[in-house]
Amino acid sequence: MLGVLGAPVEAGLLQPLLGLPDWVDFSIQFTSEPMGGIQGGLNPSASSWFQNTVVGLSLGSGLxxxxxxWKELDHWQVNLELTNQAGNPNLNTELGSAFPLQTLVNPVGTWITAASVERNRGESWWSASAGLLSMDPDFLVTPxxxxxxxxxxxxxLNxxxxxxxxxxxxxxxxxxxxxxxxxxxxxxxxxHLDPETSIAASLGVNPEQPQVQGGVQALQWSINPLRSRQDLLEPIRLNNSHVTVERMLPAPEAQLGSYLASTKLPSAQTPGMGSGxxxxxxxxLTWPLDVPLGMxxxxxxxxxxxxxxxxNPFPTFLGGGWLSQGVLPNRPLDVLALGVSRTSFSPTLSPGATYEGVIELxxxxxxxxxxxxxxxxxxxxNPGGEGQVQGIWAGGVQLNLNL
Structure with missing residues (x-):
């Protein structure tokens, strides 16, 4: 029998501690991203701490x-989620960057981030969800x-x-x-966008966007172009031994999608935002790379x-990168990541601005x-896109706690 290191646990630490039944999943995830400037920008010494806490509850007989x-009832579940965001969201402004350096940055406060009924695919051919939803993670997301x-x-995709x-x-x-x-x-x-702003503000958050009217549609096709490479979906064997470790990197994927948004915004409140x-x-495209580095x-x-x-305030986005698992001896579950992105500015909504780019390690x-x-x-x-702010070096750390 193979032993698997780092394999996903059936439930978080709170599940057995609270003695919850099998048809209930309860979790708390805490993420913190302290970060600060090192050199360049408007204020190289600027720093901030931003964090969020996500409380999730899922109910379903198939969990x-x-x-x-599974029988048909087991495919279905109810999802509820609240997210609290706290900290200083203004680091990018203080440094002179157009975009936040931290993933988490949004208006502070407590948000309703899910209230839905979902049919999981399981081994069937279809899935669905309805309720209070975000576009992600089903659309626009590259794992x-x-x-x-x-x-x-x-x-x-910014x-x-x-x-x-x-x-x-x-x-x-x-x-x-x-x-x-x-x-x-x-x-x-x-x-349906009409109630979006009022839902965001329902627990006291200032969503920092005007009342939006209209709708958004999205269509997306995705496929694993290397389905025959089952080895890329299985745990990694260590040094030809009987011990394996969890594969931390995503499966190969090709994705193509489109979106159509028709929005109406109060013009007096939305300078430079764009509507219509x-x-x-x-x-x-995510593709495996065979190199003598890492596992x-x-x-x-x-x-x-x-x-x-x-x-569209940012009409083009390009990004790419490299991920490597197990590059250091005796650290088989660690991942090294190098990424590059470039986002353009609308010549109509941001005249004089061209692009802002990022390199992250x-x-x-x-x-x-x-x-x-x-x-x-x-x-x-090119922080801010206008060539007037010196390039910014910044550093920090992300801490994840999964309970």
């Missing part, structure tokens, strides 16, 4: 059953980008059209998807293109299933 034994900290790299329901924003919506082992997955989503019709296409490697590339650049230290540390270094290129 702790093998999928092969490889979850390994980064800068908001342009760990983000929904798509920042005001009103798009991207976490922590939620709004009434529905998602449906069809799945095929040979043809991949095709997903569609529709989101926003259409775009996006795609990504497992991935290259990835992703991009998005707006078809309405006069209404980080190293994820797997202390345990409960604790992970991720030191990071970032270089912000």
């Amino acid at each position: 702790n059953k093998p999928e092969k034994n 490889a980008m979850n390994s980064y900290i800068n908001s342009t790299l760990n983000n929904t 798509l920042l059209v005001v009103g798009l329901p991207i976490n922590p924003f939620v709004t009434p919506g529905v998602k449906v998807a069809a799945h095929s082992e040979t043809m991949g997955s095709l997903a569609y989503g529709y989101f 019709l926003n259409r775009g296409i996006y795609g990504s 497992d490697n991935r290259l990835w590339a992703a991009g998005s293109l707006s078809l309405d650049p006069d209404n 980080n190293y994820s230290i797997h202390v345990s299933e409960t604790v992970q540390l991720q030191p990071v270094m970032q270089w912000i290129i």
